[in-house]
Amino acid sequence: xxxxxxxxxxxxxxxxxxxxxxxxxxxxxxxxxxxxxxxxxxxxxxxxxxxxxxxxxxxxxxxxxxxxxxxxxxxxxxxxxxxxx
Numbered sequence: 001x002x003x004x005x006x007x008x009x010x011x012x013x014x015x016x017x018x019x020x021x022x023x024x025x026x027x028x029x030x031x032x033x034x035x036x037x038x039x040x041x042x043x044x045x046x047x048x049x050x051x052x053x054x055x056x057x058x059x060x061x062x063x064x065x066x067x068x069x070x071x072x073x074x075x076x077x078x079x080x081x082x083x084x085x
Contacts, residue, residue, distance in 0.1 A: 030062040043059050055071065
């Protein structure tokens with residue numbers, strides 16, 4: 001499910017992007033909704049720092065917490081747009 005849709009359902013509106021998607025919000029949603037493992041996963045991506053060419057990302061499961069995190073090359077992601085082969 002797209003994050004914008006989830007934010008709209010949980011908060012009642014969205015900002016057109018993921019401003020509200022962070023660990024504290026996910027914990028609050030989990031406290032109220034009690035999702036099982038794998039039912040709700042969120043991919044959080046930070047904006048790249050100026051001219052470093054990398055983005056920091058993390059994947060959280062609402063129930064289990066942080067699953068993975070790392071850095072990806074913006075250039076490499078651009079070459080896969082819109083979908084990898």
